[in-house]
Amino acid sequence: MIDLSLRRTASTSASASTGPSRAESETGAGTEARTETEGNTNRHDGTAAVRLESVSHEYGTGGGRLRSGRDRTVTALEDVSLAVGAGEVVGLKGPSGSGKSTILHAVAGLLAPTEGRVDLLGTDLTDRSERERTRLRRNHVGIVFQRFHLLPSLSARANVALPLVQTGVGRSTRRERATELLEAVGLDDRITHLPSELSGGECQRVAIARALATDPDVIVADEPTGELDTTTGASVLELLTDAGRDGNRAVLVASHDDATLAVADRVVPLRDGRVVSDGY
Amino acid sequence: MSALPFAFVRMRAVVGIAVAQLRRSPGRTALAVLAVALAVLAVTLLAGLGAGVVATGEEGLESADQDIWISSDPVDPDASGTENPLVGTHGTAAELTDREDVTYATPIALYDVYVGTDPDPETLERRPAVGVQETHDGFDFEAGGGFETPDEAYEPGQPRSQEPVTDEIVLDPRVAESVDAEVGDTLYVGTSRQTAPEYAFTVVGVSDYYSQFLGSETVTLPLVDLQAVAGTTGTDRATFLTADVADDADREAVAADLDESYPEYDVRPSDEQVGAMIGDRPLVVASGATLVGLAVVGGVVLTVNLFALVAAQQRAELAALRAVGLSRGLLAGTVAAQGVVIGLLGGLVGVLATPLLASGLNRVAASVASFDRLVRPSSDVYVLGLAIALVVGVLVALVAGWRAGRYATIDHLEG
Numbered sequence: 001m002i003d004l005s006l007r008r009t010a011s012t013s014a015s016a017s018t019g020p021s022r023a024e025s026e027t028g029a030g031t032e033a034r035t036e037t038e039g040n041t042n043r044h045d046g047t048a049a050v051r052l053e054s055v056s057h058e059y060g061t062g063g064g065r066l067r068s069g070r071d072r073t074v075t076a077l078e079d080v081s082l083a084v085g086a087g088e089v090v091g092l093k094g095p096s097g098s099g100k101s102t103i104l105h106a107v108a109g110l111l112a113p114t115e116g117r118v119d120l121l122g123t124d125l126t127d128r129s130e131r132e133r134t135r136l137r138r139n140h141v142g143i144v145f146q147r148f149h150l151l152p153s154l155s156a157r158a159n160v161a162l163p164l165v166q167t168g169v170g171r172s173t174r175r176e177r178a179t180e181l182l183e184a185v186g187l188d189d190r191i192t193h194l195p196s197e198l199s200g201g202e203c204q205r206v207a208i209a210r211a212l213a214t215d216p217d218v219i220v221a222d223e224p225t226g227e228l229d230t231t232t233g234a235s236v237l238e239l240l241t242d243a244g245r246d247g248n249r250a251v252l253v254a255s256h257d258d259a260t261l262a263v264a265d266r267v268v269p270l271r272d273g274r275v276v277s278d279g280y
Numbered sequence: 281m282s283a284l285p286f287a288f289v290r291m292r293a294v295v296g297i298a299v300a301q302l303r304r305s306p307g308r309t310a311l312a313v314l315a316v317a318l319a320v321l322a323v324t325l326l327a328g329l330g331a332g333v334v335a336t337g338e339e340g341l342e343s344a345d346q347d348i349w350i351s352s353d354p355v356d357p358d359a360s361g362t363e364n365p366l367v368g369t370h371g372t373a374a375e376l377t378d379r380e381d382v383t384y385a386t387p388i389a390l391y392d393v394y395v396g397t398d399p400d401p402e403t404l405e406r407r408p409a410v411g412v413q414e415t416h417d418g419f420d421f422e423a424g425g426g427f428e429t430p431d432e433a434y435e436p437g438q439p440r441s442q443e444p445v446t447d448e449i450v451l452d453p454r455v456a457e458s459v460d461a462e463v464g465d466t467l468y469v470g471t472s473r474q475t476a477p478e479y480a481f482t483v484v485g486v487s488d489y490y491s492q493f494l495g496s497e498t499v500t501l502p503l504v505d506l507q508a509v510a511g512t513t514g515t516d517r518a519t520f521l522t523a524d525v526a527d528d529a530d531r532e533a534v535a536a537d538l539d540e541s542y543p544e545y546d547v548r549p550s551d552e553q554v555g556a557m558i559g560d561r562p563l564v565v566a567s568g569a570t571l572v573g574l575a576v577v578g579g580v581v582l583t584v585n586l587f588a589l590v591a592a593q594q595r596a597e598l599a600a601l602r603a604v605g606l607s608r609g610l611l612a613g614t615v616a617a618q619g620v621v622i623g624l625l626g627g628l629v630g631v632l633a634t635p636l637l638a639s640g641l642n643r644v645a646a647s648v649a650s651f652d653r654l655v656r657p658s659s660d661v662y663v664l665g666l667a668i669a670l671v672v673g674v675l676v677a678l679v680a681g682w683r684a685g686r687y688a689t690i691d692h693l694e695g
Contacts, residue, residue: 110603134602134607137603138605145603153300153301162297162601162604163604165289165297166606168286168287169289171289210604
């Protein structure tokens with residue numbers, strides 16, 4: 001089995017330590033953040049790495065600069081509570097518009113829900129600024145998109161190394177880390193290829209390697225096999241689940257496809273922004 | 281790792297990403313560079329035109345080698361010769377020359393005349409004519425030589441001839457070509473088609489000296505002859521008088537003294553004359569300023585649109601970068617770095633192309649208006665063009681990148 005734990009060494013880690021001090025230093029939240037993170041962030045202790053408590057979210061459709069005269073909102077999530085432990089792979093199942101992506105975006109700090117609390121490693125994202133959420137996402141969350149979203153102008157290795165740019169890791173270290181990850185996902189012969197020179201499955205493998213670049217504690221994957229055939233999709237899912245279980249990371253996979261979600265430890269069905277059941 | 285190496289690492293990465301983005305679409309990058317180059321060219325050529333117009337006027341007066349200009353109004357270099365308001369000009373010139381602080385003074389007249397090698401009135405062509413006492417080295421004759429009026433023709437107090445004295449004329453090369461005349465040929469000259477056959481002149485030289493000054497294809501003949509042809513010998517009319525100041529005299533002081541002595545005239549040192557000529561044309565000045573302003577504003581607007589477009593085209597990619605944790609500042613940096621590269625390349629192309637296009641425009645200007653080197657981009661103009669490309673390009677790209685980073689949300693990765 002490919003080793004996807006890929007723990008960063010001190011030399012490749014921009015913030016070498018994990019746990020409370022890591023989150024605290026990133027958010028600058030001080031004592032309060034330390035108290036929150038303590039007892040929650042150890043990915044090995046089996047406690048929740050991600051926790052959503054009574055989360056609701058509404059998208060505004062009339063709040064732009066050119067108001068139409070009446071503001072309309074769309075409820076994407078309604079009173080969603082969910083917890084994902086370290087090393088656990090949780091599937092989010094539901095049709096289009098059921099709120100799967102919104103949950104992933106909330107966990108990644110890409111949006112702040114209008115109500116409720118989203119804990120990432122014990123830090124409540126809802127009272128953090130956008131900049132703080134970006135910093136937390138950078139160091140703790142890896143994202144895998146359905147359409148890969150690789151930078152077409154960069155090689156596979158450069159794409160994987162991108163998240164490390166912001167952390168100030170030197171070029172040679174970034175390349176070393178990226179090469180290591182690409183080898184781990186089976187693309188050691190595609191390191192210098194551009195995305196346009198790769199197949200869909202290979203692109204998604206690069207995207208998974210990119211998601212692992214900063215050694216995140218949480219991976220969110222939105223329809224990761226949506227653009228892939230069954231065989232390729234299965235190998236990509238194996239990579240994702242290995243990265244979660246071997247690396248003791250919390251993994252959230254959103255999909256409407258039962259075959260995709262079969263790899264999950266637990267599946268949470270969603271409908272109209274609500275959790276239908278606690279999981280199966 | 282300290283903050284400085286952190287910043288350096290990020291900066292290197294930003295430049296790397298920016299260059300990769302530019303290399304990814306060489307066609308788009310080339311068009312962007314071309315657009316900036318056009319903006320720079322618009323600025324440098326128009327500003328160079330403004331500078332050239334002023335320099336041409338200054339050189340025209342300087343090449344006349346006269347320190348002081350006396351007229352009833354600021355001398356109009358475009359005057360067709362219909363206005364020769366000064367009378368008794370040889371007497372006035374003699375008075376001026378008698379002063380210790382003035383070494384030489386002479387009147388100059390401008391008239392429109394009809395010229396042709398065939399006395400048939402229908403074949404005559406209308407041209408501006410300049411009447412001067414003599415030609416000089418500055419004429420730089422293409423063929424033949426100049427003329428010199430006998431001293432007795434200007435003897436003060438003596439009755440002056442009502443007929444031409446020397447019957448000699450110098451033609452602009454284009455006039456010579458147009459009327460098919462060369463040195464030694466006979467040319468008929470008159471202020472009307474009917475009188476021209478009465479005055480036969482000999483072409484003694486070919487030079488565009490006064491054409492450069494007046495901006496039209498000019499003929500030059502002795503002042504006494506021109507006055508005779510125009511029938512103004514009696515009143516001794518001229519457009520203006522010019523005077524050379526003694527080496528040890530203060531030009532400004534002499535001009536001020538003459539202004540007091542001749543209150544009916546405008547007396548100006550040559551540099552003031554340039555200012556007066558330009559100041560007398562508020563429409564020209566306003567048009568020139570408007571053109572330069574439009575060039576600058578147009579260049580800025582073009583650059584703003586260009587970089588907004590560059591940023592918008594990369595919105596999905598920027599959104600992906602933002603999603604994987606890159607900061608807005610870093611995203612803005614990647615777009616700004618592209619702005620630097622595009623601005624620098626576009627600026628250099630624009631600056632390097634400026635002399636070439638200026639040369640082409642000058643040829644056109646010389647052929648249609650007889651002005652040599654009308655577009656003269658100075659070093660200041662080049663710096664201005666490059667500064668617009670670089671400073672505006674970078675600032676606009678930075679703002680565009682910042683805005684793109686702000687609006688490049690996860691929404692752009694869906695659907």
